[in-house]
Amino acid sequence: MAGTERDQASEKPHVVVIGGGIAGLAAAFCLRNEPVRVTVLEGSSRIGGKLAVSDVAGVPVDEGAESLYANRRKTTDLIKDAGLGERIRPAGLTTAAIWTRGAIRPQPARQFMGVPCTIDDLAASGVLSEEGLERARQDLVLPASERDGDVSVADYVGGRFGQEVVDRLVEPFLAGVFSGRAADLSFEATLTPLARGAARHASLADAADALVPRLAEGEAPASVSVATLEGGFGSLPPVLVAEVLAAAPDAAIRTDAPVSRLTRAGDGWRVTVGSGTAAEELAADAVVMAAPATAAARLLADVPHASAAASALAEVPYSSVTTVTLAYPRTAFPGGLTGRGYSAYRVPAVEGRAVKEVTFTTVKWPHLAGDVEIVRCSLGRLGEEALLQRDDADLVALATAELAEATGVSGPPVAARVSRWAEALPQYTVGHTARVQRIRAAVADQPGLAVCGALYDGVGVGVCMATARKAADQVLGWLASARAAQGVTAGV
Numbered sequence: 001m002a003g004t005e006r007d008q009a010s011e012k013p014h015v016v017v018i019g020g021g022i023a024g025l026a027a028a029f030c031l032r033n034e035p036v037r038v039t040v041l042e043g044s045s046r047i048g049g050k051l052a053v054s055d056v057a058g059v060p061v062d063e064g065a066e067s068l069y070a071n072r073r074k075t076t077d078l079i080k081d082a083g084l085g086e087r088i089r090p091a092g093l094t095t096a097a098i099w100t101r102g103a104i105r106p107q108p109a110r111q112f113m114g115v116p117c118t119i120d121d122l123a124a125s126g127v128l129s130e131e132g133l134e135r136a137r138q139d140l141v142l143p144a145s146e147r148d149g150d151v152s153v154a155d156y157v158g159g160r161f162g163q164e165v166v167d168r169l170v171e172p173f174l175a176g177v178f179s180g181r182a183a184d185l186s187f188e189a190t191l192t193p194l195a196r197g198a199a200r201h202a203s204l205a206d207a208a209d210a211l212v213p214r215l216a217e218g219e220a221p222a223s224v225s226v227a228t229l230e231g232g233f234g235s236l237p238p239v240l241v242a243e244v245l246a247a248a249p250d251a252a253i254r255t256d257a258p259v260s261r262l263t264r265a266g267d268g269w270r271v272t273v274g275s276g277t278a279a280e281e282l283a284a285d286a287v288v289m290a291a292p293a294t295a296a297a298r299l300l301a302d303v304p305h306a307s308a309a310a311s312a313l314a315e316v317p318y319s320s321v322t323t324v325t326l327a328y329p330r331t332a333f334p335g336g337l338t339g340r341g342y343s344a345y346r347v348p349a350v351e352g353r354a355v356k357e358v359t360f361t362t363v364k365w366p367h368l369a370g371d372v373e374i375v376r377c378s379l380g381r382l383g384e385e386a387l388l389q390r391d392d393a394d395l396v397a398l399a400t401a402e403l404a405e406a407t408g409v410s411g412p413p414v415a416a417r418v419s420r421w422a423e424a425l426p427q428y429t430v431g432h433t434a435r436v437q438r439i440r441a442a443v444a445d446q447p448g449l450a451v452c453g454a455l456y457d458g459v460g461v462g463v464c465m466a467t468a469r470k471a472a473d474q475v476l477g478w479l480a481s482a483r484a485a486q487g488v489t490a491g492v
Contacts, residue, residue, distance in 0.1 A: 019290030021049020026468035032247040043258030053232030057327035063419035068462035070227035075462035092366040114170035117209040132164030144202040154182040160204040172346035179319035189432035286448035286475040309442035318423040321380040324399040326413040426455035450474040
């Protein structure tokens with residue numbers, strides 16, 4: 001324990017959570033009813049990380065992440081525990097199309113993260129050229145591909161199906177999830193179930209086929225079990241904060257509190273907030289590191305025997321994202337939006353467009369439908385920072401022009417909002433799984449330290465919250481062991 005350095009205002013073990021994004025807040029929430037005192041330190045002026053909501057034409061629309069998988073009970077249970085169960089709203093439609101080769105085309109009827117399950121479905125979609133389709137057929141006859149360690153998505157999928165499948169189907173999916181590029185991203189870390197299945201099937205299409213339910217003749221593919229919160233997903237962070245403070249009056253959630261240093265102090269930790277003459281030192285018995293990789297690497301660099309974690313964290317690059325949200329009169333879209341059969345379309349990078357993905361928000365989330373149609377346009381792939389530095393008016397003009405070309409929407413939007421997220425998404429580059437294993441192994445050797453967030457098990461909100469619960473359990477387990485050891489030492 002931190003012993004005499006502990007704040008005398010409380011005899012409870014002190015847990016400091018570094019980072020006030022959704023992972024840090026979820027960790028604090030999971031600790032709220034435990035016999036510990038929690039302090040969350042967020043360096044910026046607001047909590048919530050990449051979750052925020054604001055009105056567009058009078059409709060509350062998320063500025064960042066907007067959904068989670070509703071069938072993951074660990075996630076939905078946390079939301080229900082926060083008193084928001086009745087506000088969970090399912091998606092109406094989650095089917096995505098592809099704007100490529102001069103038209104918006106359906107994805108293959110059965111596919112796994114852009115990888116087609118059958119060549120017939122791929123052919124029917126019209127996404128590929130005749131030459132690209134002929135190359136894709138080779139997956140069925142090529143010998144099994146051997147992997148000696150991790151490889152990029154482009155290398156493995158392209159080796160089986162050819163580059164067109166990568167460019168027009170798989171990379172657009174990865175650009176939506178990671179804002180990354182298939183040539184850099186890890187096959188093992190981003191398409192994990194498929195990477196495992198590829199070891200059992202010579203054909204990658206067969207491996208994908210084994211992961212996706214088969215459809216009866218004439219049956220439409222089912223919507224993914226996706227949900228959001230009424231009032232916006234960005235309304236979750238302040239609720240978690242309120243629940244933490246209500247359950248634990250001695251808890252603290254601090255903004256504008258950048259952590260400049262983390263060091264060992266006896267059996268505990270010393271956390272330095274701020275710098276120079278304004279620096280403040282907090283004693284902690286345990287620390288949950290919920291900061292992005294760059295900040296976590298800097299802090300762990302000062303911790304003895306944590307160099308392996310610091311160096312691995314420093315290897316993780318990040319991509320920035322900008323979302324342009326537009327509101328149109330419902331009559332502006334020819335034929336309307338609801339009957340088109342998809343709630344989003346993706347745009348391959350090879351098409352040379354600024355917008356990489358468009359979501360028809362009022363189609364995806366029927367509870368938001370009203371007098372206007374809300375459309376979210378996502379921009380930003382790794383390496384496109386110059387595009388995202390253009391001013392708001394330019395980005396709105398780009399998005400509206402490309403949307404009009406793709407959908408035929410007429411007239412200007414009645415409202416627009418630009419949301420910028422710098423260094424938003426960690427890139428799961430080749431070797432990421434082994435990198436995370438090195439981080440966790442090094443952290444496990446540090447008593448009272450746990451990590452959580454988007455760079456470990458997945459970038460989705462639900463996965464971030466799951467890593468937070470795991471981190472909370474880890475520090476509680478260590479604190480219990482430390483108390484037991486102190487009892488033995490004292491002859492209790």
